[in-house]
Amino acid sequence: MIFLTVIFFLSFFFLIYFDKISKKINLYDYPDNIRKFQKVKVSTIGGFIFIIFFNLFIILNYEKLTDFPNFPNLLILESYREIILFQFVITAIYLIGLYDDKYNLRAFNKAISLIILISFFIFFEADSQIKQLKFSFLNETIILKNFSIIFTVICFFSLIISLNMFDGINGQSFINFLIISLYILTKGYFNEIICLLILLLLFFGYLNLKNKVYLGDNGIHFLGFLFSYLIVKTYNVDNSIYADEIIILLLIPIIDATRLFFVRIYKGLNPFNPDTTHIHHLLVKNYGLNNALIIISLLLIIPYFLMVIKLNYLVIIFLQISIYLLFVFFLKKDKKQK
Numbered sequence: 001m002i003f004l005t006v007i008f009f010l011s012f013f014f015l016i017y018f019d020k021i022s023k024k025i026n027l028y029d030y031p032d033n034i035r036k037f038q039k040v041k042v043s044t045i046g047g048f049i050f051i052i053f054f055n056l057f058i059i060l061n062y063e064k065l066t067d068f069p070n071f072p073n074l075l076i077l078e079s080y081r082e083i084i085l086f087q088f089v090i091t092a093i094y095l096i097g098l099y100d101d102k103y104n105l106r107a108f109n110k111a112i113s114l115i116i117l118i119s120f121f122i123f124f125e126a127d128s129q130i131k132q133l134k135f136s137f138l139n140e141t142i143i144l145k146n147f148s149i150i151f152t153v154i155c156f157f158s159l160i161i162s163l164n165m166f167d168g169i170n171g172q173s174f175i176n177f178l179i180i181s182l183y184i185l186t187k188g189y190f191n192e193i194i195c196l197l198i199l200l201l202l203f204f205g206y207l208n209l210k211n212k213v214y215l216g217d218n219g220i221h222f223l224g225f226l227f228s229y230l231i232v233k234t235y236n237v238d239n240s241i242y243a244d245e246i247i248i249l250l251l252i253p254i255i256d257a258t259r260l261f262f263v264r265i266y267k268g269l270n271p272f273n274p275d276t277t278h279i280h281h282l283l284v285k286n287y288g289l290n291n292a293l294i295i296i297s298l299l300l301i302i303p304y305f306l307m308v309i310k311l312n313y314l315v316i317i318f319l320q321i322s323i324y325l326l327f328v329f330f331l332k333k334d335k336k337q338k
Helices: 002-025 047-060 080-103 107-124 145-166 172-186 191-209 216-237 243-266 279-287 289-308 313-337
Strands: none
Touching: 047 080, 047 191, 047 216, 080 107, 080 216, 107 145, 145 172, 145 216, 145 243, 172 191, 172 216, 172 243, 172 289, 191 216, 216 243, 243 289, 243 313, 279 289, 279 313, 289 313
16 A cells, blocks of 8 residues: 555656656657658657666565565565665666657667677576477477577567567657566466556556657656566466467557568668657558557557467467458558559
């Protein structure tokens, strides 16, 4: 109850002063009518409230965090060393995003920095490593053995980059993170932190849809790493979860980023440099902002609903990929005709 009260007043403070904070550090996203569709400059300090909330959560629950059997709704960290390591890495990842928002960090330098920090965390936090893969369509579990650390680092890094690239229009990341939160919540783990994250996401979503504040790279990096950790931990402690469930949950941002990565390489471009060929850009150009958000929301929500009603996971993945590729094909075709 005390923590919820703190969150309420912190959110209220942020609501009043976020624009003043942005002015103080000059952190805004400016319209360019190419990739950025807003009509006025918008604050990009959306991640600020999440990093403050998270550190408060850690401080107020410091003693309970290492006692998972008695407190399964908190983070699974087995020692105070792991708590400090986690705080250090996630804060550093947030600061890289903040620096990128302010000074436009080179894509290569940002990628290397993220990989180093993620590798450092995964190497010393063995319980956050993905050591095996269980698929609904396979009778046997795939044991990763010595490839576990590398595979986990690739997963964390890929998810952060994919979510960052997928953050294109108002409400898009809000809907995406909300669905991931609901998925973890239904598994019965991290209930306390997930409920608080949902409250903060709803608060952020309200401001974001009113075009008042963006998550920015700082917010996407922070939430990308945090949700990567929560998803992997949930997967590791719950033997009933299949890897294809996680794929369904995250497939649309990942397939969009993967498509663009290889298309840019094929064209001789830097795969990390932004352009206007993301699915959200194509949708906005053809159907407008509001309709684009509705379509993207459906692309994210319907697979989750199909998973809840226990439709075959391979069928869901096939439908996701097929519908996504059909959208891209026809949207690009319409763009050429226009």
